Amino acid sequence: MQAGRTLLVHGAAGSVGFIAVQLAVARGITVVGTAGEHDIERVTALGATAVRYGGGWAERVTAAAPRGVDFVFDASGAGVLADSVTLAGDSARVITIADMSAARHGVRFSAGDSGRAGESLPELVGPAAAGRLTVPVWRTYPLAEAAQAHTDLEARRNHGKAVLTP
Template sequence: MRAVVYEEFGGPGVLQIVTVPDPETPVDNQVVIEVRAVGINPYDRKVRSGLVPLKDPKFPRGICSDFAGVVVEAGSEAVHADGSQILAGHEVMGWSIGGSLRELVRVRSAQLARKPASLDWTVAGSLTTPGLTAVAALETLNIGPNDTVLLSAASGSVGVLYAQLAIARGATVIGTASERNHDVLRAHGILPTTYGPGLADRVRAIAPEGITAVQDNAGRETVEAGLELGLPADRICSIVDYGAIAEFGIVSPGQYVRSAVTLGVLAQRAADGDLDLPIANVFPLDRVVDAFTLLESGHSGGKIVIAP
């Protein structure tokens, strides 16, 4: 089968498509899946670039974790979250530990959720990391109906899912994004503002009664705006600025435990039309370098998906 690997840290150009052996026959709770769609994430870029400390930095390495596909074969103990047997032909979605950007992947059944039949493959293959990260961040601050949240990178995948889930809980969300993305924010019920100097003043104008929480998905600017607006550190959550977490004592979901049950709930909400994950581009496997180049440009306008 074909798989994407890299043999050194670096930019998109280090990625190469190689032929590797098919996964071994699954045993116990293992499942082999034919991959239909893989959503790529900023974290994948950070790992490939050498920006994330690794316990086992051996090469060659696979890349990406999220995927959706069709079960080829399953071990005798492989079951869905509801306890039913996983069988060949079942459509599933989930995450891989050693890299999902390949034609076949083998994972444990606990890493899989059933894909609703009506859910588009591109969304199913992209939902895991941004969806579960958004839920973990919401739970970290226990966002509810009395909250007004300042959200950075609101047009990004985590941001747009976070906002929809927060609004569904009854919260008000003020989101930062470039002006070209403000219509996207409004379409999802987010009150838009721009990033840059004067952010705290712009938030005061939008929410004169104040905000109750900050969700930072971009960096220090939003953290500092929250502190300037008088929020205590434990009402500011960041998923990216580890320096600010250490310096100011703000909170973070950290290395949260992924849940196939939670993923299944998100997938059903997406299938029902209650949760939207915008898809910007779908690339074939042969154009993996182009896909990551677009991701790193910061101007994709939605999720980037690779269809092996």
């Protein structure tokens, strides 16, 4: 995406969405991010316009971005693809990493590294080292508690990354 475009990020307060918002804002992209009521301030502090997810989210996004959204990145998997395609105007402008129903909507599902992760490292490491990119860490666990960390993550109790320490 180029500066001046508008990106809708679903799950903007989650780990991946949180990073996507920061990278997009740094590129001069206008970001609208869906988030829970308790995360609106966190997303807004990143430079995005935060809107509450849940019923009526599409109308709230339309109000927040009256000129429309150019692209949609779904990191939530919350069943938002149909309305996201409508908002973006084309399924080719929507990508998800979290909704397995993507094909039904003509949306691309990205399942991970396409072998180009090394190309992205400078874009992530430089700003992180300079304090311009933050990765939310929810909790650290000693390695001996890895099973508990996994249980907590599956229960969606986390608000950021879980880190295992030796």
